[in-house]
Amino acid sequence: MLSDDLLTVAPETPAWRKEAPVAPAQMTSNADLKAIQNLAQKLQLQEASGLVVVIIITTIVCIMFVCITEAAINITQTINVTCNNSGILSVTGMMMSIIIIARKLYDYVGAGKLQGPSCIEAAKEIAIDDVVFDTTSDAMPHLSGARFYYGPKGICEFSEFLSTFRQPDYTLAYMLHDGRGTVVIKESLTPTVIATGKTTDHPLDNMVEYKVKEGKVSHMKVFWGQPTLFALLFLAGCHGIPAETPIDPGRTADWPDFAVGRRRVLADCMAAATDCGKAAALAAPSSVRAFGDVKMPMSNVRWKEVQCNPDKGFLEKAITKEATERVKSTPSGKKEWDERTLDTTVKVLEEILNERSRRAKNDLERRLRSGTGVREFRSKCCGLPDEPTPEAEKDIAWRLIEDYTRPAALRDMAGPVMEWASEIFGNVKRKGEAAGQILDAESEIEIVRDVVKECLIRHILKVINTENSEAHASGSHDAGLLATPQGYTAGDLDSLSVDCVNGLMTKGYGIQDNFVDDRVVEDVFKELEMIDFEGRLSQVQQQKMIGYRTDKICWVNFEGLDREKQPGLLELFKKMISIPFELNKTCSLYLQASASFHLGCFPKDAYYKKHVDGGYETNLNNGRKVTALFYANKSWSDSDEGHLRIYRRRPNPFQLEKGATPFQEDEVEEDITPEAGRLVLFRSRDVPHEVLKTKRKRFAVTLWLAGPPGPGDQPEGHHTSEMLKGTRATYGLEPRCVEVTAQVTNPEEKVLKKAGVFGKVNNIEEQTSVLANAMDGASDNGQFTLIEEIPPGTSDVVFRFVAALPKKYNNGPLPNLEFFQLKASWYPGAVRWQPLSECDLNPTADGCEEAERFCKNCQNNLSADGKPIYS
Numbered sequence: 001m002l003s004d005d006l007l008t009v010a011p012e013t014p015a016w017r018k019e020a021p022v023a024p025a026q027m028t029s030n031a032d033l034k035a036i037q038n039l040a041q042k043l044q045l046q047e048a049s050g051l052v053v054v055i056i057i058t059t060i061v062c063i064m065f066v067c068i069t070e071a072a073i074n075i076t077q078t079i080n081v082t083c084n085n086s087g088i089l090s091v092t093g094m095m096m097s098i099i100i101i102a103r104k105l106y107d108y109v110g111a112g113k114l115q116g117p118s119c120i121e122a123a124k125e126i127a128i129d130d131v132v133f134d135t136t137s138d139a140m141p142h143l144s145g146a147r148f149y150y151g152p153k154g155i156c157e158f159s160e161f162l163s164t165f166r167q168p169d170y171t172l173a174y175m176l177h178d179g180r181g182t183v184v185i186k187e188s189l190t191p192t193v194i195a196t197g198k199t200t201d202h203p204l205d206n207m208v209e210y211k212v213k214e215g216k217v218s219h220m221k222v223f224w225g226q227p228t229l230f231a232l233l234f235l236a237g238c239h240g241i242p243a244e245t246p247i248d249p250g251r252t253a254d255w256p257d258f259a260v261g262r263r264r265v266l267a268d269c270m271a272a273a274t275d276c277g278k279a280a281a282l283a284a285p286s287s288v289r290a291f292g293d294v295k296m297p298m299s300n301v302r303w304k305e306v307q308c309n310p311d312k313g314f315l316e317k318a319i320t321k322e323a324t325e326r327v328k329s330t331p332s333g334k335k336e337w338d339e340r341t342l343d344t345t346v347k348v349l350e351e352i353l354n355e356r357s358r359r360a361k362n363d364l365e366r367r368l369r370s371g372t373g374v375r376e377f378r379s380k381c382c383g384l385p386d387e388p389t390p391e392a393e394k395d396i397a398w399r400l401i402e403d404y405t406r407p408a409a410l411r412d413m414a415g416p417v418m419e420w421a422s423e424i425f426g427n428v429k430r431k432g433e434a435a436g437q438i439l440d441a442e443s444e445i446e447i448v449r450d451v452v453k454e455c456l457i458r459h460i461l462k463v464i465n466t467e468n469s470e471a472h473a474s475g476s477h478d479a480g481l482l483a484t485p486q487g488y489t490a491g492d493l494d495s496l497s498v499d500c501v502n503g504l505m506t507k508g509y510g511i512q513d514n515f516v517d518d519r520v521v522e523d524v525f526k527e528l529e530m531i532d533f534e535g536r537l538s539q540v541q542q543q544k545m546i547g548y549r550t551d552k553i554c555w556v557n558f559e560g561l562d563r564e565k566q567p568g569l570l571e572l573f574k575k576m577i578s579i580p581f582e583l584n585k586t587c588s589l590y591l592q593a594s595a596s597f598h599l600g601c602f603p604k605d606a607y608y609k610k611h612v613d614g615g616y617e618t619n620l621n622n623g624r625k626v627t628a629l630f631y632a633n634k635s636w637s638d639s640d641e642g643h644l645r646i647y648r649r650r651p652n653p654f655q656l657e658k659g660a661t662p663f664q665e666d667e668v669e670e671d672i673t674p675e676a677g678r679l680v681l682f683r684s685r686d687v688p689h690e691v692l693k694t695k696r697k698r699f700a701v702t703l704w705l706a707g708p709p710g711p712g713d714q715p716e717g718h719h720t721s722e723m724l725k726g727t728r729a730t731y732g733l734e735p736r737c738v739e740v741t742a743q744v745t746n747p748e749e750k751v752l753k754k755a756g757v758f759g760k761v762n763n764i765e766e767q768t769s770v771l772a773n774a775m776d777g778a779s780d781n782g783q784f785t786l787i788e789e790i791p792p793g794t795s796d797v798v799f800r801f802v803a804a805l806p807k808k809y810n811n812g813p814l815p816n817l818e819f820f821q822l823k824a825s826w827y828p829g830a831v832r833w834q835p836l837s838e839c840d841l842n843p844t845a846d847g848c849e850e851a852e853r854f855c856k857n858c859q860n861n862l863s864a865d866g867k868p869i870y871s
C-alpha cells in the first residue's frame with residue numbers, strides 16, 4: 001500500500017495507484033540473518049537500554065564488512081533507491097504535514113467553512129495573514145475572478161468566486177510535494193457557470209501550487225488547464241465575444257504556465273507513474289531539490305583523455321596525448337534492507353546523535369558552522385555560556401541540522417552511512433589484527449559506535465554542503481549560506497560609501513569613516529575595554545605565530561553577546577553582518593553570510609608582521625575573500641602609531657594569466673590610522689598588510705567574509721564559466737582534459753540544453769578528487785561541467801572537463817579515474833552559465849514555441865471576424 005499521506009487521492013483511485021508496486025528500496029550489502037545472530041550472541045553487552053540496537057548495529061556493520069571484503073562490492077556507489085512502499089514511506093513522515101496543511105483547505109471548502117460570516121475566522125485557521133492566492137492567467141484577462149486575492153479576506157472572496165460555477169465531478173487527482181514546502185495538486189472538474197449556463201463537454205484539469213509557511217498556507221497559484229475555454233464559459237456574450245461562441249472541445253493547451261521545467265513533468269509523471277521508482281525519486285526530498293530540476297543519474301561511464309582545446313578556453317599548455325579508453329560499469333548484486341533493520345538502524349542513529357547531552361549533534365552543529373563560516377558555534381569567548389537556541393535565533397544552520405537529523409532523513413541515510421562505517425571499521429579491525437590486537441566485544445562496540453557517529457556526521461555535512469553548493473551552482477536564491485541580498489531585511493544595504501566599495505574593487509582596499517554613530521563607537525570602546533579587563537582575550541598560541549604577532553584575540557558570534565551589557569557591539573555586529581549582503585548586491589562578490597567576529601587587542605608595543613589573510617593555493621585558501629575591520633580607538637593620533645600598513649594589491653592568478661607582471665617586492669600603499677568609527681575593507685587574498693608597533697593599546701573588530709569563487713572576484717572579462725575551462729581551478733596543478741561518454745535518460749519531452757554535471761571524480765592512485773574545478777569552488781561534489789544537449793529518452797551524452805592533477809604527473813599517462821554519483825542535472829536555464837532566453841522564462845510569450853502552440857493571437861484571442869482563434 002502506498003501511503004495516503006503522500007498521495008491524497010480523489011474518490012476515484014487512479015488506475016496506477018491500484019497496482020502494488022514492487023521493487024527493492026534501500027539497497028545494501030547482503031545481510032545474513034544467521035551471521036547477525038551469531039555475532040549478536042558473541043557480543044557481550046552492558047546496559048539494557050540501547051542494548052539490542054547496539055548489537056544489531058554492530059552486527060550490521062560487521063556483516064557488511066565481511067560482505068564487502070568477500071564480495072568486493074564497490075561500496076562507494078550510492079544506494080539506489082529504486083522504490084517500493086518503504087521508499088515512499090520513508091519520506092512521508094517528514095513531509096506529511098505539508099500535504100495535510102494544503103489538504104485542510106480542501107476540507108474547509110468541502111465543509112462549506114469558507115462561506116458566510118465565519119469565513120474569515122476559518123480562513124485564518126488555514127492560511128497566514130499575508131497569504132496570497134494568485135488565480136491570474138494571461139489567457140483570461142477579462143475574467144474578474146482570475147486575479148490576486150490577499151489575506152484571509154481574499155480567501156473568502158476566492159471562495160465566492162468558486163461558488164459562481166458548479167463543479168459536481170470535482171476530483172482531486174493527486175497531491176505531491178517537493179520536499180521543500182511546496183505542494184502541487186492536480187484537480188479535474190467539469191465546470192458549469194451558473195450565470196451563463198455554459199459548460200464544457202469534458203473535464204478540465206488544473207494544477208495548483210501551494211506554499212506552506214508556519215504550518216499554514218502562505219501562497220497559492222492556480223495554473224489553469226484550458227484557461228481560454230474556462231473564461232469563455234463566463235464571458236460568452238460580453239467583451240464582444242458572441243453569446244453563441246462555440247466551445248471547442250478539441251483544445252488542449254493544458255496549464256500553459258505550468259509547462260515550464262520540472263513542474264509539468266513532476267505532475268505528469270506522478271499521474272502516470274506505473275513504475276514506482278519514478279514516484280520514489282519524486283518523493284525523496286534529497287532527489288527533488290526544487291521544482292524546475294531534472295536530475296538524471298548517469299551509467300555506463302566511459303572516459304578518455306583528449307587534447308585540451310585552447311580555442312575552447314582549455315589551457316594551451318595542456319598536454320596532447322593518445323586517448324586511452326576505459327569502461328566502468330555499475331556494480332550490482334546488492335540486496336535490500338528489510339524494514340525492521342532499517343527501523344532499528346534509524347533508532348540507533350538517533351540515539352548516537354543524542355547520547356550524552358546531544359554530543360554528536362553539537363559536534364555536527366559546530367562543524368557545520370565552522371565549515372560554512374555562517375557562525376561560529378555558540379562561542380563562550382566574550383559572551384554568555386552555551387544555552388539552548390532561543391526560538392528567535394533558530395537560523396538556517398539550526399534548521400538544516402533539525403531537518404537532516406529527523407528519523408525520515410536518517411532513514412534515507414542509513415544505508416550509505418552504514419556502508420561507509422563498515423568499510424572504516426573493517427580497516428580499523430584489519431590494522432589492529434595486523435598489529436596483533438584482538439578486539440574484545442566491548443571495545444568493538446565502542447569503536448563501531450564511534451565510527452558510525454563519525455560517518456553519520458560526515459555524511460550529513462556532505463549532504464548539506466552538496467545541497468548548498470548545488471544551490472549556489474543553480475543560482476538559486478535559497479542558497480541559505482550565501483549572503484543573498486534578495487529578501488534581506490535584517491539590515492540596510494546601503495551602508496557602504498561608493499568610495500569604499502570602489503576602492504575595494506580597484507585598489508583592493510577601501511576606507512569608510514563614521515561607519516556607525518559616535519554613541520555606538522563609544523559603547524564599543526567601553527565594551528572592548530571590559531572584555532580585556534575581564535581577561536577574555538588571549539595570545540594566539542600557534543607555534544608559527546611566535547614573534548610574528550603579539551596581539552590578543554577572542555572570537556565571539558552575534559548570539560554570544562550579552563544584549564544588556566554589550567549594546568554597542570550588538571549594534572556594530574548587526575551593521576557588519578549586512579556588509580556581505582551589500583557587497584553581493586553591488587559587486588556580486590559571492591560572499592557568505594557570517595556572524596563570527598574576531599576581537600583583536602594590540603597592547604602597547606604589540607605588532608603583527610606583514611601577512612595576507614587568505615590565499616589561492618590549496619594550503620593557503622581558507623575561503624576568506626574580504627576582510628572587514630572596524631576600529632573603535634578614541635582620539636587616535638598619528639603619533640600613537642599602530643597603523644595598519646597596506647601594501648599594493650598583488651596580481652592574482654587571473655591577472656597573471658592575462659599577462660600581469662608577477663610582484664617582485666611589495667610596495668607600501670598606505671598607512672591607515674586605526675581611528676574610532678573607521679571601517680576598512682580589503683581583499684583578504686590579494687592585499688598584504690601589517691600592524692605597525694603601537695604606542696597605545698588599540699582594538700579592532702574583524703569580520704572575515706568567505707565564499708565560493710564568483711564573478712566579482714575576477715578582473716574584467718572573466719566570468720564564472722571560465723572556471724569550467726580549467727584556468728582558475730587548476731592553478732598550481734596540472735590541467736588535463738578528459739572526455740566522458742555516459743548514458744542518461746532525459747524524462748522530458750524536449751531537448752535539455754546546458755545541463756550541469758555533478759559528481760565526484762577521483763584519481764585512484766592519489767585517492768584525491770581531480771575536480772579542483774568544482775564550480776562552487778567549495779567542494780568536489782559540485783557542478784563541474786556542462787552537457788550541451790540531452791535529447792529526450794535514453795542516450796549517450798558526451799562532455800568534457802578538466803582534471804586537475806598534481807604536477808608530478810608531468811605529461812605522463814593519466815592516472816585511473818573513478819567516477820562516483822555522476823549525474824546530469826538540468827535546472828531552468830542553467831542560470832549562471834547560460835543566460836535565460838525570454839522564451840525559457842516565459843514560454844507563452846510572443847514568438848516562443850509554446851506561444852505558437854498556445855494561441856496565435858494572444859492579445860485578445862479573436863480573429864478579424866471576432867471568432868476565437870485556437871492553434
Ligand SMILES: O=C(O)CCC(=O)C(=O)O
Pocket residue numbers: 600608613629643644674689690691699700702
Ligand atoms: O588590527 C588590525 O588592524 C589588523 C589585524 C590583522 O591584520 C589580522 O588580524 O589579520
Ligand SMILES: [Fe+2]
Pocket residue numbers: 611612613689
Ligand atoms: Fe590580517
